[in-house]
Amino acid sequence: MESLDLSNPTVLAAIAAVAALIVVGIIIGLVRGRKPKELPREPPPPPPEALAEEHPKIEVEARAEPTQPIQLEDLVPPAPPPPAPPADLGAFRSGLKSTRGNLISRLAVVFRRDRELDVSILDEVEEVLITADVGVHTTQRILEALRTQMNEGQLSSAADAWEAIREEARSILASSGQGLAIDQSPTVILVVGVNGVGKTTTIGKLASRFDRQGKTLLLGAGDTFRAAAVTQLEVWGRRVGCEVVKGKDRADPGSVIFDTIEKAKAEGIDIVIADTAGRLHTKVPLMDELTKLGRTVEKALGRPADHVLLVLDATTGQNAIQQTQLFKDALPLSGIVLTKLDGTAKGGVILGIVDQHQVPIEFIGVGEKVEDLKPFGAEAFLQALFESPEALEPSEDTSSAN
Ligand SMILES: Nc1nc2c(ncn2[C@@H]2O[C@H](COP(=O)(O)OP(=O)(O)OP(=O)(O)O)[C@@H](O)[C@H]2O)c(=O)[nH]1
Ligand SMILES: [Mg+2]
Numbered sequence: 001m002e003s004l005d006l007s008n009p010t011v012l013a014a015i016a017a018v019a020a021l022i023v024v025g026i027i028i029g030l031v032r033g034r035k036p037k038e039l040p041r042e043p044p045p046p047p048p049e050a051l052a053e054e055h056p057k058i059e060v061e062a063r064a065e066p067t068q069p070i071q072l073e074d075l076v077p078p079a080p081p082p083p084a085p086p087a088d089l090g091a092f093r094s095g096l097k098s099t100r101g102n103l104i105s106r107l108a109v110v111f112r113r114d115r116e117l118d119v120s121i122l123d124e125v126e127e128v129l130i131t132a133d134v135g136v137h138t139t140q141r142i143l144e145a146l147r148t149q150m151n152e153g154q155l156s157s158a159a160d161a162w163e164a165i166r167e168e169a170r171s172i173l174a175s176s177g178q179g180l181a182i183d184q185s186p187t188v189i190l191v192v193g194v195n196g197v198g199k200t201t202t203i204g205k206l207a208s209r210f211d212r213q214g215k216t217l218l219l220g221a222g223d224t225f226r227a228a229a230v231t232q233l234e235v236w237g238r239r240v241g242c243e244v245v246k247g248k249d250r251a252d253p254g255s256v257i258f259d260t261i262e263k264a265k266a267e268g269i270d271i272v273i274a275d276t277a278g279r280l281h282t283k284v285p286l287m288d289e290l291t292k293l294g295r296t297v298e299k300a301l302g303r304p305a306d307h308v309l310l311v312l313d314a315t316t317g318q319n320a321i322q323q324t325q326l327f328k329d330a331l332p333l334s335g336i337v338l339t340k341l342d343g344t345a346k347g348g349v350i351l352g353i354v355d356q357h358q359v360p361i362e363f364i365g366v367g368e369k370v371e372d373l374k375p376f377g378a379e380a381f382l383q384a385l386f387e388s389p390e391a392l393e394p395s396e397d398t399s400s401a402n
Contacts, residue, residue: 086380087380088377089383089384092364092366092377092383092384093387095342095347095364095367095374096385098343098345098347099132099344099345099347099348099385100385102132102346103128103129103347103348110128111161115158117156121161125142125143125146129143129348132346132348133352135318135349135356138172138351138352138355141168141172142165142169145164145165146161166386172354172355173350173354173381174378176361176376177375177377179362179375180334180335180362185269186264186265186270186272186301187272187306188264188271188297188306189206189271189305189307190257190274190294190309191203191275191337192276192308192310192311193276193278193323194278194323195277197278197311197316198340198365199275199276199311200229200232200233201368202311202363202373203233203275204233204235204239205370205371206273207219207237207240207242208370209373211240211241211242216242216268216269216271217242217273218242218245218260218263218272218273219233219242219244219245219260219272219275220244220259220260220261220272220273220275221244221245221246221275222256222274223276224249224250224251224252224253225250225277225279227249229275230244233275245259245260254293254296257274258299258300260272260274262300274297287326287327287329287330291330291331294330294332306334307334309335309336309337310328310335310336310359312324312336312337312338313340314339314341314346315340315346317349320349320353333357333359334359335359336359336360336362337361337362337363337364337373338350338361338363338365339365340365342367342372347385360376362376364381
């Protein structure tokens with residue numbers, strides 16, 4: 001075997017190349033054989049849903065071979081729309097403007113923001129509620145609720161006490177504003193109340209409301225005390241386009257209402273609304289006459305009147321609470337219409353009437369125009385009356401207006 005000529009540069013270069021190859025091979029072997037060092041790992045990519053939450057615009061791809069890209073809306077239910085403001089809130093706001101000045105603004109002064117809550121505040125609340133015609137009975141109920149919650153440590157701020165009063169009002173009014181069921185043909189509505197409270201006007205406004213709902217109507221001129229009362233009802237009848245049944249001058253109201261119901265039955269009329277007198281020309285007390293009228297309706301209809309609406313004038317304040325008692329003793333009242341809330345500061349009387357007599361408010365009158373009769377809505381009433389946060393700001397004018 002021929003020996004290598006180490007002086008030959010070609011041979012030397014070949015040996016160097018082989019040696020270099022061997023060294024590289026050894027290094028690679030060493031590196032592969034070593035346990036790999038733990039390197040900090042990148043976090044796994046977030047699931048598509050998480051990406052979608054961070055970036056709502058990103059379309060989420062389904063993992064398993066989607067045919068259609070899934071939209072975010074498919075995964076996240078849409079947010080509920082904000083609650084709509086109660087119907088007729090504007091009318092309640094303007095109708096209760098003076099009451100807010102009398103009741104709420106004065107309460108706001110009692111509950112001024114920086115004031116410490118202690119039992120001495122109750123005397124001031126009592127004075128405001130009483131003078132705002134809420135009535136003794138209901139004032140005591142509200143004070144009792146405040147006292148109990150204070151003693152139990154549930155009220156820590158003026159805003160809490162404010163909310164407690166509002167809650168008590170809400171619970172008093174819970175049964176009001178359910179609406180009049182019109183599910184009999186004819187449905188008979190008897191309208192009662194002392195003279196001048198707005199009975200005939202309310203009948204006209206109600207008739208117009210039902211007419212717009214497509215109901216057929218017949219009005220009964222049961223107030224035979226004044227000839228003008230019949231004429232007034234006839235004017236409304238013409239305006240609405242419905243007939244009015246009337247008797248002779250000073251006729252027996254019962255006979256007029258009997259005839260009205262008979263006619264409505266014969267003609268398939270949807271609704272009978274009967275007017276009544278607020279005072280009488282006979283020696284018979286009004287309440288006895290009304291009780292008798294209730295029996296007459298029952299005789300003609302085969303059942304008691306479907307609705308007996310007591311009309312009360314809000315400007316009479318406490319008197320309205322007493323009137324409710326008198327009429328309640330004469331007839332089973334199904335609801336109250338509180339008129340003339342516009343321009344009176346005595347709207348707080350609503351709470352007293354409903355709380356003391358457990359008769360619901362069904363409509364309020366906030367003006368003389370036909371559209372000024374509004375179905376009572378407890379939420380609209382509370383919102384318009386207790387509107388916050390400005391309701392908590394003491395009002396400049398806290399004088400009691402009427
Ligand atoms: N401002 C205002 N006035 C009203 C409202 N409701 C009725 N009135 C007015 O009150 C007055 C008396 O209304 P009427 O409907 O005649 O009262 P009534 O109870 O039928 O009276 P009598 O037939 O005498 O018993 C009228 O001038 C009406 O326009 C109301 O909600 N607001
Ligand atoms: Mg009248």
